[in-house]
Amino acid sequence: MTTQIHPIQHTKKISKNISIQDPLWVRWLLITISIGFISLFICVPLGLVIFQAFSKGITAYFSALSQPDTLSAIKLTLLVAIVTVPLNTLFGVTAAWTITRFDFPGKSLLTTLIDLPFSVSPVISGLIFVLLFGAQGWFGEWLMAHDIKIIFAAPGIILATVFITFPFVARQLIPLMQEMGHQEEEAALSLGAGGWKTFFSVTLPNIKWALLYGVLLCNARAMGEFGAVSVVSGHIRGLTNTLPLHVEVSYNDYDVIGAFASASILAGLAIVTLILKTVLEWKQTTR
Amino acid sequence: MSQRSVMPGFRPSLGYTLLYLGLIVLIPLSTLVFESFKLNWHDYLQIISSKRILSSFQVSFLASLIAASVATVFGFITAWVLVRYSFFGKNIFHALIDLPFALPTAVAGIVLATLFQPSGLLGKFLLTTFGIQVAFKPLGIVVALIFISIPFVVRTVEPVLLEFETSMEEAGSSLGASRWQVFTKIIFPNVFPALLTGFALSFARGVGEYGSVIFIAGNIPYVSEIVPLLIVIKLEQFDIPGATAIALTMLVISFLLLFIINLLQHWARKRSGQL
Amino acid sequence: MKTKFLKLIFATALSLAVTTSIQAKEVNLLNVSYDPTRELYKEYNPVFAKYWKAKTGDDVTVNQSHGGGGKQARAVLEGLEADVVTLAIAYDVDQLYQKRKLIPENWQTLLPNNSCPYTSTIVFIVRKGNPLGIKDWNDIVKPNVSIVTPNPKTSGGARWNFLAAWGYALKHNNNDEAAAKNFVTQLYKNAAVLDTGARGSTTSFVEREIGDVLITWENEAYMVLDEFGKDKYEIVTPSLSVLTEPPVTVVEDVARKHGTTEAATEYLKYLYSKEGQEIIGKNYYRPTDPEIAAKYAKQFKPLELFKIDLFGGWNVAQNKFFADDGVFDQIYGAGK
Numbered sequence: 005m006t007t008q009i010h011p012i013q014h015t016k017k018i019s020k021n022i023s024i025q026d027p028l029w030v031r032w033l034l035i036t037i038s039i040g041f042i043s044l045f046i047c048v049p050l051g052l053v054i055f056q057a058f059s060k061g062i063t064a065y066f067s068a069l070s071q072p073d074t075l076s077a078i079k080l081t082l083l084v085a086i087v088t089v090p091l092n093t094l095f096g097v098t099a100a101w102t103i104t105r106f107d108f109p110g111k112s113l114l115t116t117l118i119d120l121p122f123s124v125s126p127v128i129s130g131l132i133f134v135l136l137f138g139a140q141g142w143f144g145e146w147l148m149a150h151d152i153k154i155i156f157a158a159p160g161i162i163l164a165t166v167f168i169t170f171p172f173v174a175r176q177l178i179p180l181m182q183e184m185g186h187q188e189e190e191a192a193l194s195l196g197a198g199g200w201k202t203f204f205s206v207t208l209p210n211i212k213w214a215l216l217y218g219v220l221l222c223n224a225r226a227m228g229e230f231g232a233v234s235v236v237s238g239h240i241r242g243l244t245n246t247l248p249l250h251v252e253v254s255y256n257d258y259d260v261i262g263a264f265a266s267a268s269i270l271a272g273l274a275i276v277t278l279i280l281k282t283v284l285e286w287k288q289t290t291r
Numbered sequence: 292m293s294q295r296s297v298m299p300g301f302r303p304s305l306g307y308t309l310l311y312l313g314l315i316v317l318i319p320l321s322t323l324v325f326e327s328f329k330l331n332w333h334d335y336l337q338i339i340s341s342k343r344i345l346s347s348f349q350v351s352f353l354a355s356l357i358a359a360s361v362a363t364v365f366g367f368i369t370a371w372v373l374v375r376y377s378f379f380g381k382n383i384f385h386a387l388i389d390l391p392f393a394l395p396t397a398v399a400g401i402v403l404a405t406l407f408q409p410s411g412l413l414g415k416f417l418l419t420t421f422g423i424q425v426a427f428k429p430l431g432i433v434v435a436l437i438f439i440s441i442p443f444v445v446r447t448v449e450p451v452l453l454e455f456e457t458s459m460e461e462a463g464s465s466l467g468a469s470r471w472q473v474f475t476k477i478i479f480p481n482v483f484p485a486l487l488t489g490f491a492l493s494f495a496r497g498v499g500e501y502g503s504v505i506f507i508a509g510n511i512p513y514v515s516e517i518v519p520l521l522i523v524i525k526l527e528q529f530d531i532p533g534a535t536a537i538a539l540t541m542l543v544i545s546f547l548l549l550f551i552i553n554l555l556q557h558w559a560r561k562r563s564g565q566l
Numbered sequence: 567m568k569t570k571f572l573k574l575i576f577a578t579a580l581s582l583a584v585t586t587s588i589q590a591k592e593v594n595l596l597n598v599s600y601d602p603t604r605e606l607y608k609e610y611n612p613v614f615a616k617y618w619k620a621k622t623g624d625d626v627t628v629n630q631s632h633g634g635g636g637k638q639a640r641a642v643l644e645g646l647e648a649d650v651v652t653l654a655i656a657y658d659v660d661q662l663y664q665k666r667k668l669i670p671e672n673w674q675t676l677l678p679n680n681s682c683p684y685t686s687t688i689v690f691i692v693r694k695g696n697p698l699g700i701k702d703w704n705d706i707v708k709p710n711v712s713i714v715t716p717n718p719k720t721s722g723g724a725r726w727n728f729l730a731a732w733g734y735a736l737k738h739n740n741n742d743e744a745a746a747k748n749f750v751t752q753l754y755k756n757a758a759v760l761d762t763g764a765r766g767s768t769t770s771f772v773e774r775e776i777g778d779v780l781i782t783w784e785n786e787a788y789m790v791l792d793e794f795g796k797d798k799y800e801i802v803t804p805s806l807s808v809l810t811e812p813p814v815t816v817v818e819d820v821a822r823k824h825g826t827t828e829a830a831t832e833y834l835k836y837l838y839s840k841e842g843q844e845i846i847g848k849n850y851y852r853p854t855d856p857e858i859a860a861k862y863a864k865q866f867k868p869l870e871l872f873k874i875d876l877f878g879g880w881n882v883a884q885n886k887f888f889a890d891d892g893v894f895d896q897i898y899g900a901g902k
Contacts, residue, residue: 125499199299274393
């Protein structure tokens, strides 16, 4: 998989050549269709989250957020992201380096395997960790004998999240590094720079925006994952509920404000992420 | 492209990649295979070919197919608009595309069900104007999956459109081709592989989706019951081998889909002369 | 909060063996329960903590986990360290003995009343004014009645719903199984949504405004009226329904390991006390203490109740009705 989701470079100027411009009515029609489509499927749902969260006023919103269970859900979610993102970033960079800088048999199989977690159903992603670490799983007895908790505790939630967000950084970097080629790196190496020095002074500056974008997406997904985490969490209030799980719990408690207030944090986070991304792109083009 | 002698760090980086891949992805996924071994071939086939499972596969695949198609058409238009035209608020618009990536699927499900329920903002409109009920019907599954699919199509097509050389279009039109001919003969064939990839990605993601669908589907057996729900049902009955049998089948399908996507990519790159 | 959080990190992320020590003055219990008991235990836990403090001087914190009964039982089997389980049906609790011997075989005899401190039944909620004139089970199987009930495959409450309808049909058809099956088939033909849990069904009926009738727990029904307005919904109590008996038990294996056996046992026993029974009555469960039950009797409409024994107990009922290719699967398969 090589082309999807990479940072869009808006450097290319839209040609002013009149012959390849679409007629005005076509432009307006297409703009209207796409704005309509995105509004319907993205803006309206987003608006509803915000509307519901504030439907009883700002005070109700903040008091919902300052519930101890909500706070502990926020903390657990942050803990998960703090562990998950660096792990997958390190892997993403290494995997991209391996795949784009060397030729070896089975390369496309490896690429497919890296993408695999992405299309595995979240239900299955949770199940496999239960099969491994659950009390009846492969390591269940050993873990119990040593009193180590993985499933229904933070490590299980982190593992499931690492699995779900596994491909994000790697697939941002692979297409970019493929396009870059390795002439610059070869030049640095031939001038006597070491491997690490070449990476940090040649490769990294070239991929830093794509890397950042990958990290941001990975982070957003790590904080927002619901299905897989739901299977391995145990849903203990104030202990093993992440924010997305807390949204569901609150909703089932008929606490609509609480549910949507928590959801609005996640949506807000997503938007901040996306704005950051846009700023990064803009910086990149004006550099 | 053999750079083994020049570029440093092949062994450690390949080693680390394989180790991490093995620990996080392969070993956990292999539990499905081993757990399924507890069933013999006959039992496995019996589980997989039961009418309820087959009909849920039909629901999941059909809904994903329709959702991926809709998302591909509108995603293409959106990507085109974002790359080619400029209009007020384009940057915000552009940033919003990734929202479905980041929003928890449960939130998406609750919100979409609220909007499309028969008394909801959009559901009421659709019901009274067209007599269509969306939420709690198979159509609800499609709506949820379209939401999930949008970023995949847009983000796959966008870079290809950006890199596309407008000189080819200019050449075409200077040779007297109409704008429509330029589009069908020059632009579309070049974008087509990326569209296919976006479609296949959306499809693969849609088949496995659980969180958002469950809130809006209605979950009626034979009508709106999706495959992941049946896995959950098997688990609730303490039937772990049964659940893994279905899960393994889905895993194999996902793997094949991804492999086809990668072949498509390869083919597309070859065609556009990048390889 | 901070220490709790740090504890969570150290206890889990670093996989250190930190368990509640036996001598600690702070006792932590985990109660793994089904969906509609949220409000009940929210009210009961602090009252028990006060009682336990007065009795032993120890502080007890009870953590709650709620979800579908089958899912919760499975989580405990897979290692969720519940000191006590309070689930919707005895079948799910019994799996803790059947699959992993976490509880003794005779668990149901260890506490009074088959280990059920509270009971309930299955009733209907209709929209205000009861526009379709629903009075009993035979009214909701008529064509053009749209009903909301969870999926018996994933929800314990939904299994009670199914059995209540089946019992009614048996009684009114001279115990003719074929007629009962026909009756229940009609009923599920009217189902607009099969949510995965009782709470999901309530949401579908109330928030999504789906269906004419919601079949649900009696306690859940009264809670819905309190929560969403008596001016919008009313409760219809059928002539006959099932006596639902949600059992409770100490997960002995886990409690022994945690050193919480005493507190966990007392936690459940206190449910049978006058104070516990009052809270149970206030939350619209049916108390088992005759005195308290009499006090709260007027809040429920009288109806005839039958027990799970009518079907030969949970193991028989589960296999006959809800296992793969059981009656529930057959009634959906028949239409195809």
